[in-house]
Amino acid sequence: MSLTIFGKAADVPRNASLVALSAALLLSACGEPVLMSNLTPPLAQEKNKGNGGDLSRLAAAAKADPGDAAAALAYAKALRSKGARSQALAALDDAAKAKPDDRRLTLQRGLLALEIGDPARAEPLLRAAQDAKAPDWRLHSALGSALASRGKHREAQEQFAKALALAPNHPSVLNNLALAYALDGKAEDAEKVLRKAVPAGRSTPNAEKLQQNLALVLALGGKYSESRTTAEAALPAAKAGENIAYVQKMAQARSAGWAAKTEPADAR
Numbered sequence: 001m002s003l004t005i006f007g008k009a010a011d012v013p014r015n016a017s018l019v020a021l022s023a024a025l026l027l028s029a030c031g032e033p034v035l036m037s038n039l040t041p042p043l044a045q046e047k048n049k050g051n052g053g054d055l056s057r058l059a060a061a062a063k064a065d066p067g068d069a070a071a072a073l074a075y076a077k078a079l080r081s082k083g084a085r086s087q088a089l090a091a092l093d094d095a096a097k098a099k100p101d102d103r104r105l106t107l108q109r110g111l112l113a114l115e116i117g118d119p120a121r122a123e124p125l126l127r128a129a130q131d132a133k134a135p136d137w138r139l140h141s142a143l144g145s146a147l148a149s150r151g152k153h154r155e156a157q158e159q160f161a162k163a164l165a166l167a168p169n170h171p172s173v174l175n176n177l178a179l180a181y182a183l184d185g186k187a188e189d190a191e192k193v194l195r196k197a198v199p200a201g202r203s204t205p206n207a208e209k210l211q212q213n214l215a216l217v218l219a220l221g222g223k224y225s226e227s228r229t230t231a232e233a234a235l236p237a238a239k240a241g242e243n244i245a246y247v248q249k250m251a252q253a254r255s256a257g258w259a260a261k262t263e264p265a266d267a268r
Contacts, residue, residue, distance in 0.1 A: 055075075055082070058074050058075040061074070062091060062095070067095075067098040067099060069102045069104060073095075073104060076108060079091060088112055089109060103128075106125050106129040109125050110124075110142070114142060114145060114149075123146045126143040135166055137162075137166035137167035137173070140159045140166070141159070141172075144158075144163065145176065147159060148180050148183065153180050154184065156176075157177060160173055160180060161177065171198075172197075174196055174200060175193075175197045175213060178191075178213070179213065179217070181193065187220045190220070191218060191221055194214040194217055208235075211230060211234035212231060214230055215230040215240070215243070216244075219247035220247060227247075231244055
């Protein structure tokens, strides 16, 4: 089965649990999937706009002075713009050997590690990049994404909440907080937050995807009729029905599993 999420499709195995389905829907602040997928963190996205410049010239400048953090960042930016994310991270790692305390290098290394699918490496880097004197909602959101990717759902919720305190009602952060709740088994809380995210994101390119996520969270909470109606507002009726039926089947299977586990031994 394939579920459409903020510009990509997430393949969900037939034997996936409800938690796995929720995980497939968790998004970063810039709208790409966080779990089991490539991700474009928000800060990296904003800092790396442009045509990439003269790659050979930037490479030469970075290699000429390994201690020049600005040159390394410019070279990494050009590499990333061409899709060479791992190479960009390696270039910043080399620069960090000469400038281990440069917060700019630490931040971009953390974001790139998250982007290439290494949240375990990204988490400590993003923590180290935080500046209490200049808090940034995007950094909290990226750290929340890294934590959620590692199954640290409560800590992820805290980071998304901090991001929202700095950027109230940001639709993508609301979305991530909601789905962090879903991953933590809090379908009702997830629904409440997504009901805020849908109107907040109505004028964004991700409006339909927020609607889809609300529909799927409603299904996770057992509200199948409302879920189907909500999904049909964003998807063709047949596709909406397929998605909701799949979630319902998974929910029933999970309920049956719990019933079997709680059945008294003498009743078998």
